[in-house]
Amino acid sequence: MKTETLEAVLKTHPFLGGLAEHHLHSLVSCAKNVRFEDGDYLSREGEQADVFYLIREGEVAVEIRLPEKGGIRVDTLGADDILGWSWIIAPYVWHYDTRAVGVVRALVLDAKCLRNKSEADHDLGYELLKRFAPLIEQRLSSTRMQLLDVYGRGAS
Amino acid sequence: MGPAFVVAREDLPDLVPLLQQSGYQVIAPTLRQGAIAYAPVQSFDELPAGWTMEQDAGRARLTRRPDGMVFGHAVGAQSWKRWLRPPAQTLFTAFRENGRTHIRPNDTAPPKLALFGVRPCDLHALAALDRVFLDAAIPDGPYAAVRASTVVIAVNCGTPADTCFCTSMETGPAVTRQAEVKYDLLLTELTDGAHRFMVLAGSDLGRTLLAGLKTAPATEEDEAAARVLIRTAQKGMARRMEARTAQLVLLGDAVDSRQWQAVGARCLACTNCTMVCPTCFCTSLEDGSSVDGATAWRKRVSDSCFTQSFSYIHGGSVRATIPARYRQWMMHKLATYREQFQVQGCTGCGRCIAWCPVGIDITEVARALIAESARAEEAR
Amino acid sequence: MTAPDSFLPIPALIRSVTRETQDTFTLEVCPERQSAFDAFEPGQFSMIYVFGVAELPISISGDPAKQNSLTYTVRGVGKATNALVNSGRNDWIGVRGPFGRGWPMKEAEGKDVLVVAGGIGLAPLRPAIYHMLAHRELYGRITVLYGARSPRDLLFRKELQRWRKAPRIQVLTTVDYGGVSYRGHVGVVTTLFRRLRLDPAMTIALACGPEIMLRYVTMDLESRGLTQDDIYISMERNMKCGTGLCGHCQFASAFVCKDGPVFPFRSVAKWIHKYEV
Numbered sequence: 179m180k181t182e183t184l185e186a187v188l189k190t191h192p193f194l195g196g197l198a199e200h201h202l203h204s205l206v207s208c209a210k211n212v213r214f215e216d217g218d219y220l221s222r223e224g225e226q227a228d229v230f231y232l233i234r235e236g237e238v239a240v241e242i243r244l245p246e247k248g249g250i251r252v253d254t255l256g257a258d259d260i261l262g263w264s265w266i267i268a269p270y271v272w273h274y275d276t277r278a279v280g281v282v283r284a285l286v287l288d289a290k291c292l293r294n295k296s297e298a299d300h301d302l303g304y305e306l307l308k309r310f311a312p313l314i315e316q317r318l319s320s321t322r323m324q325l326l327d328v329y330g331r332g333a334s
Numbered sequence: 335m336g337p338a339f340v341v342a343r344e345d346l347p348d349l350v351p352l353l354q355q356s357g358y359q360v361i362a363p364t365l366r367q368g369a370i371a372y373a374p375v376q377s378f379d380e381l382p383a384g385w386t387m388e389q390d391a392g393r394a395r396l397t398r399r400p401d402g403m404v405f406g407h408a409v410g411a412q413s414w415k416r417w418l419r420p421p422a423q424t425l426f427t428a429f430r431e432n433g434r435t436h437i438r439p440n441d442t443a444p445p446k447l448a449l450f451g452v453r454p455c456d457l458h459a460l461a462a463l464d465r466v467f468l469d470a471a472i473p474d475g476p477y478a479a480v481r482a483s484t485v486v487i488a489v490n491c492g493t494p495a496d497t498c499f500c501t502s503m504e505t506g507p508a509v510t511r512q513a514e515v516k517y518d519l520l521l522t523e524l525t526d527g528a529h530r531f532m533v534l535a536g537s538d539l540g541r542t543l544l545a546g547l548k549t550a551p552a553t554e555e556d557e558a559a560a561r562v563l564i565r566t567a568q569k570g571m572a573r574r575m576e577a578r579t580a581q582l583v584l585l586g587d588a589v590d591s592r593q594w595q596a597v598g599a600r601c602l603a604c605t606n607c608t609m610v611c612p613t614c615f616c617t618s619l620e621d622g623s624s625v626d627g628a629t630a631w632r633k634r635v636s637d638s639c640f641t642q643s644f645s646y647i648h649g650g651s652v653r654a655t656i657p658a659r660y661r662q663w664m665m666h667k668l669a670t671y672r673e674q675f676q677v678q679g680c681t682g683c684g685r686c687i688a689w690c691p692v693g694i695d696i697t698e699v700a701r702a703l704i705a706e707s708a709r710a711e712e713a714r
Numbered sequence: 715m716t717a718p719d720s721f722l723p724i725p726a727l728i729r730s731v732t733r734e735t736q737d738t739f740t741l742e743v744c745p746e747r748q749s750a751f752d753a754f755e756p757g758q759f760s761m762i763y764v765f766g767v768a769e770l771p772i773s774i775s776g777d778p779a780k781q782n783s784l785t786y787t788v789r790g791v792g793k794a795t796n797a798l799v800n801s802g803r804n805d806w807i808g809v810r811g812p813f814g815r816g817w818p819m820k821e822a823e824g825k826d827v828l829v830v831a832g833g834i835g836l837a838p839l840r841p842a843i844y845h846m847l848a849h850r851e852l853y854g855r856i857t858v859l860y861g862a863r864s865p866r867d868l869l870f871r872k873e874l875q876r877w878r879k880a881p882r883i884q885v886l887t888t889v890d891y892g893g894v895s896y897r898g899h900v901g902v903v904t905t906l907f908r909r910l911r912l913d914p915a916m917t918i919a920l921a922c923g924p925e926i927m928l929r930y931v932t933m934d935l936e937s938r939g940l941t942q943d944d945i946y947i948s949m950e951r952n953m954k955c956g957t958g959l960c961g962h963c964q965f966a967s968a969f970v971c972k973d974g975p976v977f978p979f980r981s982v983a984k985w986i987h988k989y990e991v
Contacts, residue, residue: 329833616961623766630766658990673967
């Protein structure tokens with residue numbers, strides 16, 4: 179992996195395309211590089227969601243634990259994907275477990291820091307929400323499709 | 335088309351033995367179970383001379399007519415398709431022998447049929463079925479076999495019922511679009527003065543048949559009487575359909591119309607309209623086997639887009655609700671049939687109106703759809 | 715095929731039955747008379763006769779270059795399909811066809827090809843993939859996206875591995891649900907699109923799967939710049955006669971059996987989002 183400044187990474191990321199220079203600076207000051215080994219948790223259901231991730235490399239499984247079945251994986255996130263929107267919606271609690279499948283490199287963004295900055299600068303908050311809303315919509319539609327169990331026996 | 339002839343009322347019955355001598359089974363209008371229906375006849379006497387069938391939405395009733403007309407009724411309850419593509423037909427039988435499967439086609443010789451008394455609307459229906467079954471990339475074998483040995487005795491219609499709208503569909507009451515229909519003989523029944531039939535031959539077979547009858551050349555008076563008859567029939571046409579507009583609306587926004595719910599709430603999905611419709615051609619294939627499993631067969635049976643199972647695919651039926659099935663049927667009749675076969679799927683014969691147990695009138699539904707579409711257009 | 719023969723199945727001997735998943739089997743059959751099947755198009759289907767039980771429309775899932783035998787992949791979901799998948803080696807069935815229009819293999823030449831399959835929908839696409847791999851020089855980049863319900867429902871697993879090793883081909887699979895030990899991708903098939911670098915002007919998409927999946931796949935592909943002319947989908951309706959004469963498989967003005975099952979998306983786009991067409 180190339181070593182790049184955090185700023186360069188954020189600037190070229192499709193998710194943040196079109197963000198004003200001073201807003202990018204705000205993000206940079208809240209971001210740092212992280213690395214996860216296979217099986218490491220990036221989030222745990224029920225815990226405070228004080229971060230979100232911008233995955234740079236590797237895959238992350240989104241899991242739901244079922245007492246009787248162990249657990250199921252319901253989504254996979256990969257390079258360039260955003261992991262976590264719980265930080266933006268009160269009471270800021272993770273809803274799912276997410277775990278690294280193999281080595282994962284990511285940028286982690288400090289959500290408390292971003293929430294404070296967004297309160298102070300609503301333009302930044304709006305820019306972020308504009309980017310997170312479609313993400314939430316995509317995940318919701320995928321979830322509805324999964325719910326339909328289109329390949330199942332009772333489908334259609 | 336050659337010159338017109340005239341055959342006296344008392345001489346036309348000779349046509350039946352003429353046909354029989356050539357090996358044809360004659361199918362003609364008869365009185366059956368309180369209605370006029372096409373059925374095999376032995377002699378001309380079995381035709382419903384002096385009878386008519388009043389028809390209206392959800393209603394058909396036999397009544398006498400004083401003029402003694404033989405074809406003084408509109409269309410019969412069932413259409414001619416019943417004879418050309420029977421409601422149940424065995425396609426093959428299969429058997430197992432020494433561990434192998436053998437499949438034997440049904441090679442029963444097709445019947446030679448004389449369809450006697452085919453109205454112009456029904457001639458157009460025959461043309462539509464020919465288009466569907468004969469002009470297909472892979473033509474329908476059983477239909478082609480029957481059709482090849484069918485003789486058609488057509489009758490111009492002087493007596494439309496209150497359910498008829500052939501003038502709207504340009505299929506009657508007289509044969510006008512000669513190029514689109516085929517007949518061997520075309521009769522026009524005249525009762526002004528002497529009861530007689532004006533006759534035209536439309537084929538070599540027709541000319542041969544005509545030669546076997548006592549004829550006289552038609553006079554100017556005969557021609558004039560025929561024109562009056564047809565004009566009167568045209569004027570008396572009780573129902574109308576704006577066919578072109580209906581087609582456009584059906585292929586346009588009518589798919590989402592509220593009318594389907596309204597008509598679907600009345601429709602019983604009984605399939606009557608599709609059974610009596612002269613151009614509805616849907617069939618199903620049924621497989622069966624003997625109890626010991628040694629022999630099996632496949633039958634082709636009439637089917638209807640109004641049944642739940644018609645559109646079944648794994649998981650359920652595509653058209654699970656009655657409104658969707660009515661929409662499918664009506665769209666096919668007035669819009670998609672034309673796109674599929676370049677002929678219209680509705681001939682204006684009115685059978686679906688008369689034989690609907692709840693009196694759903696396709697012309698009325700079309701009017702409602704057109705009106706709704708016009709209102710929507712205005713609102714835009 | 716001559717007219718009276720169009721309703722007559724050709725007896726065919728089952729040469730092998732291979733279990734693909736818990737409920738899906740691949741049958742290799744050898745028709746007594748071959749002629750009509752000598753050159754089937756990828757995407758075409760047959761009517762398969764189970765003696766005395768029923769006749770079923772089943773897509774051909776085998777290699778179009780392979781002579782003397784036909785391959786079908788069937789999921790046992792009802793009485794008739796179960797009767798078929800429970801047939802064994804050396805049992806006799808009947809086949810009619812091949813019917814319908816297949817995938818646009820000619821139009822796709824010189825282009826990148828995106829194959830999107832869901833569930834059993836990979837079966838009718840497999841002949842297209844075989845064809846492209848056999849004529850690799852005629853096609854650009856090939857991408858296969860394949861979604862199934864769960865890891866054990868993925869069809870042709872060994873073959874997917876083999877395809878991955880072919881030149882200029884990317885094969886991505888996904889499942890709706892995976893166990894915690896499943897290391898593959900989880901999520902509906904459209905979630906794989908964001909992993910792709912598509913050149914919309916150069917790409918032709920071939921999609922087959924449940925109709926609802928196709929609705930969302932086509933929407934997504936259009937939003938990524940493919941036109942309705944670049945997208946082909948295979949539709950399912952109640953095919954019975956296979957020749958457009960029984961009426962069952964109508965979809966608006968199309969007969970799926972003869973005008974499809976593969977349609978340019980433009981020709982069906984108007985109706986596919988409507989209820990109960």
